[in-house]
Amino acid sequence: MPKMPKRFAKEPLIEFNPKLPKLSENESKVLKLLVEAAKLIVPIYKLQENQKPLEGIKKAAKKNPAILSPYTVIEEQNGKLVAIPYHVKYADLLKPIAEKLREAAKITENKEFGKALKIQAKVLLDGTYEQASAAWLKMEPYILDISIGPLHHYDDRLFFSKASYHAWVGVIDREGTDRLLNYKAVTLSVRRKTLSPKERIEPKKMKVKVLDVVIFSGIMARTKFVGLNLPIDTNFVEKYGADVTLFNQSNDLRFMEQVLPTFNQIFSKDFKQGFSEEDLRRGYLRYTALHELAHSYLYYKNAAKNLEDLFLCIYELAATILGLRLAGSLLLKDRITDKQLQSMIVAYTSRCIYLMKKGGNGRFMMKYVLGSTIFINFMLESGALRWIDNQIISNFTKIFVSLHDLSNILESLLIQGTRKDAESFINKYASDLS
Numbered sequence: 001m002p003k004m005p006k007r008f009a010k011e012p013l014i015e016f017n018p019k020l021p022k023l024s025e026n027e028s029k030v031l032k033l034l035v036e037a038a039k040l041i042v043p044i045y046k047l048q049e050n051q052k053p054l055e056g057i058k059k060a061a062k063k064n065p066a067i068l069s070p071y072t073v074i075e076e077q078n079g080k081l082v083a084i085p086y087h088v089k090y091a092d093l094l095k096p097i098a099e100k101l102r103e104a105a106k107i108t109e110n111k112e113f114g115k116a117l118k119i120q121a122k123v124l125l126d127g128t129y130e131q132a133s134a135a136w137l138k139m140e141p142y143i144l145d146i147s148i149g150p151l152h153h154y155d156d157r158l159f160f161s162k163a164s165y166h167a168w169v170g171v172i173d174r175e176g177t178d179r180l181l182n183y184k185a186v187t188l189s190v191r192r193k194t195l196s197p198k199e200r201i202e203p204k205k206m207k208v209k210v211l212d213v214v215i216f217s218g219i220m221a222r223t224k225f226v227g228l229n230l231p232i233d234t235n236f237v238e239k240y241g242a243d244v245t246l247f248n249q250s251n252d253l254r255f256m257e258q259v260l261p262t263f264n265q266i267f268s269k270d271f272k273q274g275f276s277e278e279d280l281r282r283g284y285l286r287y288t289a290l291h292e293l294a295h296s297y298l299y300y301k302n303a304a305k306n307l308e309d310l311f312l313c314i315y316e317l318a319a320t321i322l323g324l325r326l327a328g329s330l331l332l333k334d335r336i337t338d339k340q341l342q343s344m345i346v347a348y349t350s351r352c353i354y355l356m357k358k359g360g361n362g363r364f365m366m367k368y369v370l371g372s373t374i375f376i377n378f379m380l381e382s383g384a385l386r387w388i389d390n391q392i393i394s395n396f397t398k399i400f401v402s403l404h405d406l407s408n409i410l411e412s413l414l415i416q417g418t419r420k421d422a423e424s425f426i427n428k429y430a431s432d433l434s
């Protein structure tokens with residue numbers, strides 16, 4: 001059993017205690033500095049969390065587009081709204097972070113890693129974020145991994161689409177990474193065989209890695225992402241590529257807190273005997289892996305614009321459903337077993353029911369709650385899942401057929417749907433959640 005992580009009641013900080021491979025003395029020293037840098041993200045993220053939304057932003061943005069930038073803070077000055085770049089606003093708190101990164105850059109024996117750290121330190125202080133992402137994407141994999149700075153993701157808890165400060169530091173899990181590379185090779189070749197509509201963007205390249213996480217800081221400690229596919233900007237992905245990262249420790253954490261207890265509640269005793277805890281823990285990580293890979297096969301040029309506020313709900317669900325379908329390709333190639341495929345579906349079903357019961361924590365999780373509701377109702381409608389006496393009965397063959405139908409609907413919404421199309425689809429399957 002993994003050691004429990006150290007959590008700090010209200011602080012956006014989680015220190016995991018992973019069992020790490022043997023590191024050289026130099027690597028250990030560098031790691032220590034990276035962890036120190038990551039901790040310094042906490043006060044910045046707390047300032048962001050406490051930011052109050054302001055009135056009149058949309059109007060002001062028409063005159064001043066900097067207001068919409070993910071990397072600005074909006075403040076009222078003399079009755080007018082002004083946009084202050086992050087690196088200016090948080091300069092005092094960022095300087096010591098850049099210092100730590102430079103110190104690590106100086107001592108590391110990996111030149112490329114040192115170079116990327118130096119660029120990262122500079123970028124924190126001057127706001128040229130694209131340079132850092134490009135440098136990290138170009139780098140050959142190294143045993144240590146860090147991501148630090150504003151993360152432009154989907155944190156709707158900060159109003160608008162503002163980036164949130166985050167850091168993670170981890171050590172590459174070689175075995176897990178090899179497995180993920182293997183999944184990537186199979187799924188990519190399957191995906192390339194299907195006719196791709198011309199609206200689809202092909203990432204320049206796709207890096208994948210699995211990490212043993214040492215620390216999560218800022219938004220990462222709040223969301224506890226199990227996987228991420230970055231960056232989200234499709235222009236950037238086309239130019240430099242995308243980076244898929246999986247986090248072993250947040251997988252275990254979410255699994256123990258959410259998936260396993262729900263699994264124990266919703267399935268019958270006989271059914272449960274077919275799955276060990278380890279099957280399900282791995283099933284949860286596997287479907288997340290395929291979800292993140294599937295994101296890379298679902299970059300459609302106009303989807304975000306056409307579906308507006310409903311885009312994320314459709315896009316996130318589409319990635320999970322396509323991911324589970326791609327798992328079918330792994331099965332055909334004997335890369336996973338029947339049982340492993342079933343464990344993925346059972347883990348996902350449990351997570352869906354957990355989210356539907358819990359309702360997510362506020363707006364941030366809403367798109368996942370909606371997605372979960374759609375999945376469960378779609379499966380109930382087709383008869384792939386049935387509720388009997390407060391327990392779920394699942395028919396895996398029917399689930400697989402239904403997944404096919406569901407992913408076709410979702411993908412056509414991404415390719416050519418309007419907001420209205422997405423709304424009527426969501427209302428049909430998640431109406432009880434209004």
Ligand SMILES: [Zn+2]
Nearest residue numbers: 291295316319
């Ligand atoms: Zn996703």
